[in-house]
Amino acid sequence: RQKQQRRPPSPPGFPIIGNLHQLGELPHQSLWRLSKNYGPVMFLKLGKIPTVIISSADTAKQALKIHDIHCCSRPSLVGPRELSYNYLDIAFAPFDDYWKELKKMCVQELFSAKRVHSIQPIRDEEVKKLIDSVSESASQKAPVNLSEKFIALTVSVICKAAFGVSFHATVLNNDRFDKLMRESFLFLGSFSASDFFPNGGWIIDWLTGLQGRREKSVRDLDTFYEQMFDLHKQGNKGGVEDFVGLLLRLEKEETVLGYGKLTRNHIKAVLMNVLIGAIGTSAITVTWAMTELMRNPQAMKKVQSEIRNQMRRKSVISLDDTEQLRYLKMVIKETWRLHPPAPLLVPREVMSEFEINGYKIQPKTRLYVNAWAIGRDPDTWKDPEMFLPERFVDNNIDAKGQSFELLPFGSGRRICPGIYMGTTMVEFLLANMLYHFDWKLPQGMVVEDIDMEESPGLNVSKKNELLLVPVKYLAH
Numbered sequence: 286r287q288k289q290q291r292r293p294p295s296p297p298g299f300p301i302i303g304n305l306h307q308l309g310e311l312p313h314q315s316l317w318r319l320s321k322n323y324g325p326v327m328f329l330k331l332g333k334i335p336t337v338i339i340s341s342a343d344t345a346k347q348a349l350k351i352h353d354i355h356c357c358s359r360p361s362l363v364g365p366r367e368l369s370y371n372y373l374d375i376a377f378a379p380f381d382d383y384w385k386e387l388k389k390m391c392v393q394e395l396f397s398a399k400r401v402h403s404i405q406p407i408r409d410e411e412v413k414k415l416i417d418s419v420s421e422s423a424s425q426k427a428p429v430n431l432s433e434k435f436i437a438l439t440v441s442v443i444c445k446a447a448f449g450v451s452f453h454a455t456v457l458n459n460d461r462f463d464k465l466m467r468e469s470f471l472f473l474g475s476f477s478a479s480d481f482f483p484n485g486g487w488i489i490d491w492l493t494g495l496q497g498r499r500e501k502s503v504r505d506l507d508t509f510y511e512q513m514f515d516l517h518k519q520g521n522k523g524g525v526e527d528f529v530g531l532l533l534r535l536e537k538e539e540t541v542l543g544y545g546k547l548t549r550n551h552i553k554a555v556l557m558n559v560l561i562g563a564i565g566t567s568a569i570t571v572t573w574a575m576t577e578l579m580r581n582p583q584a585m586k587k588v589q590s591e592i593r594n595q596m597r598r599k600s601v602i603s604l605d606d607t608e609q610l611r612y613l614k615m616v617i618k619e620t621w622r623l624h625p626p627a628p629l630l631v632p633r634e635v636m637s638e639f640e641i642n643g644y645k646i647q648p649k650t651r652l653y654v655n656a657w658a659i660g661r662d663p664d665t666w667k668d669p670e671m672f673l674p675e676r677f678v679d680n681n682i683d684a685k686g687q688s689f690e691l692l693p694f695g696s697g698r699r700i701c702p703g704i705y706m707g708t709t710m711v712e713f714l715l716a717n718m719l720y721h722f723d724w725k726l727p728q729g730m731v732v733e734d735i736d737m738e739e740s741p742g743l744n745v746s747k748k749n750e751l752l753l754v755p756v757k758y759l760a761h
């Protein structure tokens with residue numbers, strides 16, 4: 286009884302399903318609403334699974350910094366298991382020696398500042414193609430589907446940078462790829478019946494068709510990776526070794542990571558992380574940023590003036606230029622505050638008992654940090670629903686995992702290793718779109734018509750695509 290009393294507050298649930306019915310289609314929003322009544326450390330029984338939800342900066346600091354070592358493993362979830370070839374990746378692997386060695390290797394080889402700078406020519410080339418295609422729409426005064434364009438651009442950059450091949454030569458066209466990515470986010474979001482009823486949940490997934498869809502996504506992605514390897518073999522004629530080249534060499538050399546030799550499935554699992562981690566998140570951020578700027582013309586004007594004054598008629602924005610763009614960086618932080626691409630981060634599993642705010646958290650508990658709720662907490666943020674980049678002028682809150690008020694990349698041992706790559710991609714893409722074009726709403730539409738609906742999944746994107754009409758900026 287004493288232990289029970291020290292369990293975090295919990296909304297009442299039903300037998301068998303517990304609190305599952307309270308999750309809704311967008312769990313980060315439902316959990317945020319519940320936290321207003323039950324507090325920043327909340328206990329839920331999701332089917333069979335004891336779950337704790339963290340919803341404030343202070344409690345996030347306790348979990349991700351002070352007690353990180355007690356809760357830095359990942360739960361066993363069906364979608365991630367299938368898409369990661371049985372947890373051979375970084376993001377969903379449990380906390381063990383294999384994960385430590387793999388993450389260390391990837392941080393040194395793929396996510397390093399050196400590599401991010403080395404792929405700049407690829408980014409330049411792809412952004413230039415995007416500017417040309419948007420300019421064409423501008424001359425016809427035709428709307429551009431920005432959500433689609435941003436995904437296509439990040440896919441092209443990542444395919445070339447990590448795999449050394451052109452995306453256009455692969456089995457997937459943009460539409461199919463976009464659909465595949467959305468499905469994968471959904472399955473990785475872990476809200477399937479098998480994740481809450483480990484013994485019989487698969488029957489529900491089978492009856493609802495979820496299992497079939499999941500298997501199809503795994504097959505499609507597998508075909509995509511296989512083709513990447515083939516194209517890589519044909520395309521890579523010497524030169525700088527790209528990431529796939531490095532992994533294939535390690536496989537050939539029978540390199541041991543953690544408990545065994547690196548195989549083709551290990552490589553595919555890591556590629557899944559790169560695809561899901563790099564592509565969705567950056568494109569989602571730029572789409573939300575453009576959406577918020579269209580709703581806030583003052584901020585749009587200010588950020589465009591900053592970029593245009595700074596660029597002084599230069600035609601190409603470089604990585605160094607974006608370093609000086611202070612207001613642009615604030616716009617991006619404000620976008621991440623309101624729209625963190627992974628609103629519940631990636632779920633963790635508690636390994637040993639610890640306490641938050643005096644409440645006991647037991648081993649095997651599933652732990653979610655609601656970064657979306659933390660970004661809207663009125664105890665931390667004044668007028669939290671408003672888009673106000675200026676709020677970052679007088680403080681040193683950053684998004685790199687040290688400020689627990691703003692956690693788009695998570696924090697602690699499980700922090701996103703792609704922070705630098707993701708941030709530079711977002712800054713570079715957004716700066717170019719704002720520098721080269723002014724933006725108008727399609728005919729007949731007013732600011733109030735812009736919808737802010739979210740799509741469900743691990744990564745939450747804008748549900749409806751963002752269509753805007755570009756007007757070429759001619760000062761340069």
Ligand code: HEM
Nearest residue numbers: 376558562563566627631693694695696699701703706707
């Ligand atoms: C705007 C860009 C990005 C955002 C917002 C983002 C966000 C996140 C978040 C929230 C997590 C979970 C952190 C946690 O559990 O505490 C994560 C993990 C991860 N991200 Fe990113 N990410 C971005 C870009 C990237 C890029 C560019 C890559 C790779 C090329 C990447 C690869 C990964 C990997 C491998 C993990 C798993 C880390 C682990 O479990 O140890 N991400 N990311």
